Amino acid sequence: MLQYLKKLIFFSFLLFIADVFALPTFINGKAIRGSGLLVRLSTYTDQISFQESLLDLEEIKSDELFQLGFEIADIQEVFLNIGNQSFSFYAQAGKSYHLTIDNIEVLPKSALAEQNPLHIVWNEKNELNEVIDNFNYEFGDFLETNFIALYKNRDAKLLGVFEQEIEKKRSETKSLSEHELAFFKDYIAYQFADLKYASQTVSDKTLGETYFQNKPVLYNNSSYMLFFQHYFNQYFSSGKRTINYHEFVDLMRAQKNLAQLMDFVGKDPVLVQERLRELVLLNALKEIYYNKDFDSVKVGSLIKSIALQSKFQEHKKIGVAVLNQLTALKTGMLAPSLELKSTTGTVKNLTNYKGKYVYLFFISDNCQACEQDLSAIRMLNEKYRNDIAFVSVLVNYTKNGQNKLSQLPNTPWDKLLFANDFNMLNTYKVRSFPLYILLDREGKILLYPAKKPHEDIDRFFDYLIQRDKAKSAKPDELFR
Template sequence: MVKLRFLIVSYFLLISFTSLAGRVVFKGDIPDYAGHKLEFLTYSDQITFTERLLCSAIVDSTGKFDCSFETDETIYVFAHLGVYEAFIFVEPDKEYILLFPEKKDKSTADRLNPYFEPELYHLGVENSSDNELNYLLAWFNHEYTKMFEANAYLIYIKSSAFNALTEINKVDSIFKNIDNPFFNDYKTYTFAAFLHISNHQKSRSISDSYYLKNKVLYNNKAYMQLFNQVYDKFFGYFGRTENGEKIYSDIGKLKSITALKNTLGSDEILKNDTLKELVILKCLHDEFYDDKISRSAMLIVLDSLALQTKIAEHKIIAENIRKKVTRLMVGFEPPYFELLDKDSNMVSLQKYRGKYVYLGFCVSLSYACIQEFEMLRKLYERQHQNFEIVIISMDDNLAQMKNFIEKKDYPFTFLYYGNQSEVFKEFDIRAVPTYYFIDKEGKLALSPAATPGENIEYYIFNVMRKNGDI
């Protein structure tokens, strides 16, 4: 009877959950993209900006495609389309016939540039209407940008003739009858950002007015953009107060999430427990890149928060932070990849488990890489019995890489990045060549590693000696 009751309850919970989620359908007719694989993504969270795949589709020979996914709320969706980050805001239970920009691929220089910023492109919706969310947001952003640009100089010189509220009211009057909740929240936090940037309200005032007593809007882009501005470097700001000095010992010495929450809670600005946790998550994420606090201590605090929190979104953010900050740390596994070799075989790091791997990132047309390939040839001849050499190459296409390798007859492994182009970003490649050394357990031992011309054998042998392998 108990088992039956459990099954009935589980069934109704499942029905309730699935009824909350609505299917979103994307369709389009884009002949320029025929044969192209489209991937529609969203951000798993807007602190780490971890990308999450929603659906994908291959554009057929006539230019048609469709794909679908489920969501229980309005979310920001985007696709990497060459030089563009094409985006759209989608609502549950809706079909969108999408209008794309003219196809424009990245140049080799763009692909190699770690600081490349895509051009934002708001996708058109063929089956739109005057009250459709994307139409409203595009219209609002146009009016807001026009107002901002008209007042930018007055804001810059802090003119007494400028009145932020008057300018906001002018734009707001155009949209006062819109009853879409997502749109109105977006508008509210965009205006709040304007008050912040124009110095009409300081960070503490913005926090009190817009965050302390309000619901957290994890998927509203305007809410989270302002959140990231208002609470930027909050540990540093709070740490200068009398009570705030404790936060560094709470993390670095005590390694206690409870102590940290108690210290932060002594200020009225973070009396809201949900907001407090979110601010802690943001600050832990940011502090990993400042090297002011022990990273191992921060990981312990982060893991404790993930275990204690009752908020599902915060567990996800904590997990994303951990993955992001440890992905290139010594002692942790590097980002996963599965790439094509010159013979079109799929090769992953898993293949090399049980072996040491000297992993490099290069471009066959780069003079610096070509020079080091010759050094790698000699290194391979001397040491191939001790470790593998694997090069991930960013060439224009697989055939170009294959022709280069066969012409030069290199004995070590080359992999083509093309089917997983984000691999360069995931390994934080800011210049080529760049190297890492991976141990037999598949964990980073040198991150980054020295180049072949920087006596890499000395460092590799130190690792192998420490592990008892020589």
């Protein structure tokens, strides 16, 4: 297992340095009322694992200006974030973008409260995003107006007329570069493919032959990948393809290798192209990892084989990300490394708590629920502190990372400042606050997520402590 992980890390490094075609790209912006806040830019490493990757972050200056710099190799969807607000757009390698953000919401009442997306005003023409936004608006309006005709009556003629109208408008678009135009054309095509699939106005067989068979795999086109996910969803078990589910189960139980499974999947005429076939297999293996009909160890081993042996660099990268996604926070796995400075100035990591259970919780100072939980945590800490280390990670989206919860009295446990370590938040999949995690005495995941303080977590604490005492007791002590 350790050798596998070393190889995966090595291949990840090779993939990183091999991206020689990446070009520097810049965003110059003004964030009204955003002075002192952090603006960050992220993207997905791929659209199979959807693992988020931080591209850059910057404190917004006193004059409300900021600049972000990053490298990408192609047109790619990126996400601009301030606090819990976000905005996505398509960035093209080598370009500079100038924009203004005019609706920042500071410190919402709850981290779980719905917030408006960031509103972006482009300070100069941004043709690609403009035509995509216009198309999305027109496409959404058509779908809303004709929902019954499409999904109940399956009016293929109506859809065909609309598709022709859109194609005519696209062909008249003159402001895009050749590369942008090709991206936009594919974006439109696969949006329509997805609608045809959802409304069943075109057969699955025809859609597969038209949009996938012997067609390039468009890893960075979100429209293509959305249709890919829908079309190949539950690939082995849906019964919609030429693949027999029970035959596949038998092959997996017979410990067949990757090459044999690739041959088996190749029975599907849509998957004559090796690149697409392997991507479909990789996505399907991810889907069945937790399926009780399959051995997760064997499934994981096959994903590792793709990550290590695939001739397609994109699939090696995706394989590593999928493995990390499936195993990083799984019960029994070592918790991801965490090293942060505490409010007392001492650097802490999880090894400092070895020998105790760890009740790790991520909280934010713009979260009312977090503050309300503190009284229950105080009581739990008082009762269980000899066996359980209570450790909070305080999240604040400003440069100094100071959190008002760190100043509250009667919080006698380690309080760690996340110090803008967004990769750490992504690793622990912190999507909302509060998030609670319970680790065992060796630093392995016991519960993810764990129950909250007011959800009878103390009963589980009692069980763990009593179980440990029973294990360590001498035989004659058990009968006293």
